[in-house]
Amino acid sequence: MLETMMGLLDPVFWGGLLASTLRVSVPLVLCALAATLSERAGVIDLGLEGKMLMAAFAAAATGAATGSLPLALAAALAVGVALSMLHGYACVSHTGDQVVLGMALSMIAAGLTVVLGIAWFKQGGQTPPLSDAVRLAPWGTGLATALQALPVVGAGLGTVLGQGLLGHNVLVYAAFALVPGVWWLLYRTRFGLRLRATGENPAMVDAAGLSVKALRYSALALNGALCALAGGYLVLAQNPSFVPNMTAGRGYMALAAMIFGKWHPVSALWACLLFGFLDAAAIRLQGVSLPALLGGGAVPVQAIQALPYLLTVVLLAGFIGHSRAPAALGVPYLKER
Amino acid sequence: MSQAVELPKWLDVVVLPLVNLLMALAVCALVVAGIGLNPVQVLTLLVKGAFGSASGLSYTLYYATTFVFTGLAVAVAFHGGLFNIGGEGQAMMGGLGCALVALALDQHLSAPLLLPLMVLAGALFGMAWALVPAALQAWRGSHIVITTIMFNFIASALLAYLLVNVLKEPGNMTVESRGFSEAAQMPGMHQALAWLGIEWPRTPLNLSVLLAAVSAVGVWLFLWKSRAGYELRAVGHAPEAAHYAGINPRLQVLVAMGISGALAGQVGLNELAGVQHKLLLDYVVGAGFTGIAVSLIGRNHPLGIVLAALLFGALFQGGAELAFEIPAFSRDMVTTLQGLIVLFSGAMARVAAPALAKLYQRLRPAGAAHA
Numbered sequence: 001m002l003e004t005m006m007g008l009l010d011p012v013f014w015g016g017l018l019a020s021t022l023r024v025s026v027p028l029v030l031c032a033l034a035a036t037l038s039e040r041a042g043v044i045d046l047g048l049e050g051k052m053l054m055a056a057f058a059a060a061a062t063g064a065a066t067g068s069l070p071l072a073l074a075a076a077l078a079v080g081v082a083l084s085m086l087h088g089y090a091c092v093s094h095t096g097d098q099v100v101l102g103m104a105l106s107m108i109a110a111g112l113t114v115v116l117g118i119a120w121f122k123q124g125g126q127t128p129p130l131s132d133a134v135r136l137a138p139w140g141t142g143l144a145t146a147l148q149a150l151p152v153v154g155a156g157l158g159t160v161l162g163q164g165l166l167g168h169n170v171l172v173y174a175a176f177a178l179v180p181g182v183w184w185l186l187y188r189t190r191f192g193l194r195l196r197a198t199g200e201n202p203a204m205v206d207a208a209g210l211s212v213k214a215l216r217y218s219a220l221a222l223n224g225a226l227c228a229l230a231g232g233y234l235v236l237a238q239n240p241s242f243v244p245n246m247t248a249g250r251g252y253m254a255l256a257a258m259i260f261g262k263w264h265p266v267s268a269l270w271a272c273l274l275f276g277f278l279d280a281a282a283i284r285l286q287g288v289s290l291p292a293l294l295g296g297g298a299v300p301v302q303a304i305q306a307l308p309y310l311l312t313v314v315l316l317a318g319f320i321g322h323s324r325a326p327a328a329l330g331v332p333y334l335k336e337r
Numbered sequence: 338m339s340q341a342v343e344l345p346k347w348l349d350v351v352v353l354p355l356v357n358l359l360m361a362l363a364v365c366a367l368v369v370a371g372i373g374l375n376p377v378q379v380l381t382l383l384v385k386g387a388f389g390s391a392s393g394l395s396y397t398l399y400y401a402t403t404f405v406f407t408g409l410a411v412a413v414a415f416h417g418g419l420f421n422i423g424g425e426g427q428a429m430m431g432g433l434g435c436a437l438v439a440l441a442l443d444q445h446l447s448a449p450l451l452l453p454l455m456v457l458a459g460a461l462f463g464m465a466w467a468l469v470p471a472a473l474q475a476w477r478g479s480h481i482v483i484t485t486i487m488f489n490f491i492a493s494a495l496l497a498y499l500l501v502n503v504l505k506e507p508g509n510m511t512v513e514s515r516g517f518s519e520a521a522q523m524p525g526m527h528q529a530l531a532w533l534g535i536e537w538p539r540t541p542l543n544l545s546v547l548l549a550a551v552s553a554v555g556v557w558l559f560l561w562k563s564r565a566g567y568e569l570r571a572v573g574h575a576p577e578a579a580h581y582a583g584i585n586p587r588l589q590v591l592v593a594m595g596i597s598g599a600l601a602g603q604v605g606l607n608e609l610a611g612v613q614h615k616l617l618l619d620y621v622v623g624a625g626f627t628g629i630a631v632s633l634i635g636r637n638h639p640l641g642i643v644l645a646a647l648l649f650g651a652l653f654q655g656g657a658e659l660a661f662e663i664p665a666f667s668r669d670m671v672t673t674l675q676g677l678i679v680l681f682s683g684a685m686a687r688v689a690a691p692a693l694a695k696l697y698q699r700l701r702p703a704g705a706a707h708a
Contacts (some may be wrong), residue, residue: 096684096686315474
């Protein structure tokens with residue numbers, strides 16, 4: 001009991017929790033932004049998981065083969081955007097079922113990455129660990145040390161902020177910087193206005209002389225690039241190598257976060273941070289026992305892990321606020337019927 | 338831009354699905370060739386592994402049993418106009434129900450009493466897990482695709498919690514329940530055939546396969562020969578017209594998802610009562626998602642689903658054999674093919690239609706040119 005209390009007062013604990021919350025949230029944030037863009041244009045994306053997984057594999061395989069970070073990132077981007085273009089070909093050009101397509105992409109990715117991984121690297125589907133030259137280096141560690149060395153506040157606040165907010169790699173900062181970026185694109189540009197209109201009333205966009213198809217394809221291209229960054233992050237920053245099915249449902253959790261954030265990039269960010277925090281906390285609380293005050297016993301880690309999904313269902317049911325999808329979401333647009 | 342292309346019925350029902358399936362197989366063959374294997378050799382070994390021996394055939398039928406249940410589950414929901422992606426979670430919960438009854442009563446009841454109770458419990462648990470998203474869809478308008486996905490994750494967390502904290506035997510390091518006694522074990526096919534004096538190799542194939550066959554017939558009778566099934570299909574086909582004709586659409590959402598969940602719940606019977614004889618994590622291993630592929634190529638008809646389930650059973654069994662024989666081949670090739678089939682037969686099902694229509698126009702006899 002006393003030890004638990006002492007642990008909660010330790011600034012290193014809070015700094016570490018803050019840091020891992022941010023790190024776990026990054027793929028969620030990137031995928032949630034990807035989903036926001038495509039769904040705001042009226043295209044459901046259940047393929048986030050598949051796009052992210054394939055991009056992660058492309059980055060890891062290229063990184064292992066060439067030892068070049070730019071090439072690894074380029075491969076991830078190419079694969080992510082190509083899958084999104086397939087998404088567009090099937091669902092925008094040929095009015096295929098968007099939900100079914102998402103399932104197909106996720107299944108193909110789960111299988112193909114392992115098939116190719118085994119054929120190319122012969123390590124049971126893993127890629128060899130990537131060398132440091134390919135990995136994203138942390139930024140601002142010097143500043144973090146400086147913060148901790150400050151007089152008065154250094155030991156407490158300095159440690160929390162220094163360990164929590166500094167010393168991450170560039171993709172972490174990029175992901176969070178992209179949130180206002182996507183907001184600005186959607187709400188402050190002509191392109192964004194048209195994109196949102198396409199998701200609400202494509203016939204009107206068409207009548208205004210704009211191409212619904214072109215708008216949906218552009219949204220999907222951005223969507224593919226963002227999923228690719230998320231996949232790249234998994235192998236270039238979070239994990240030392242590609243591991244089969246390493247996305248482990250993060251794509252679906254990002255989708256849940258986007259719905260929780262009511263199809264809005266900034267609200268989706270808060271949802272991602274909440275889900276990321278729950279994830280980081282669950283990992284830390286594994287095997288920790290509850291204080292006697294709450295009845296003792298192990299912390300039900302599974303309950304914490306299920307909470308994001310449960311919260312999303314409760315929100316969708318309209319019991320806490322109301323989450324409304326774009327009106328034309330999932331409806332293929334046919335010109336001149 | 339693909340407009341709705343009109344094709345003669347035989348082209349639409351037989352040729353187009355075959356073309357789609359062939360495209361998926363062709364892409365898969367390219368992948369096989371791409372990793373340096375010979376597609377013809379792979380296919381030969383695959384067919385031999387799946388059908389070449391009594392044991393291989395039994396494994397094929399054992400896998401097919403699970404896929405019939407999940408395929409039918411997707412199809413019933415589909416006929417009610419709903420896309421149930423929650424087969425995975427419903428199968429987990431059905432297995433949980435089946436196992437709880439087995440663990441509670443296997444010291445007290447004999448097999449003829451206990452096994453039907455386990456079937457019932459599996460159905461009820463699977464049904465209950467499907468009814469929550471169904472009710473949320475019917476009364477609160479929550480999108481069932483999203484809620485069923487969420488329920489898959491919640492089911493998996495719930496199962497893990499119960500196994501780790503409640504059902505795991507103290508002192509056992511692996512996360513699984515105690516073993517079921519004999520009374521809670523579904524007899525294997527080799528046992529059943531031995532009663533009839535026929536010798537059969539020992540495989541996971543068990544009498545659940547009969548329940549799968551009965552379920553397929555039952556679903557066909559329900560959907561096409563009963564009033565309730567007609568109402569369900571009416572709502573799925575034309576909700577407004579059905580509502581105007583006095584059918585309660587909300588009730589039909591519950592009926593469709595309830596039956597769907599009950600069917601998915603039977604996966605536990607085949608896997609837990611039939612093979613594992615205990616409750617463990619991850620016994621569903623994607624069967625719920627395979628059900629989507631099975632239902633798509635089976636065109637949501639029980640007969641088609643049985644055939645498609647056999648195809649997938651053969652792929653899983655043949656793939657396992659292949660992985661033994663050729664180290665470079667991994668069973669994940671089957672997952673890839675499954676995804677490709679969902680892509681070509683599902684999401685891109687109409688992409689080949691215009692080309693097919695053009696070909697038909699050119700090739701059909703001149704006399705019938707102005708139909």
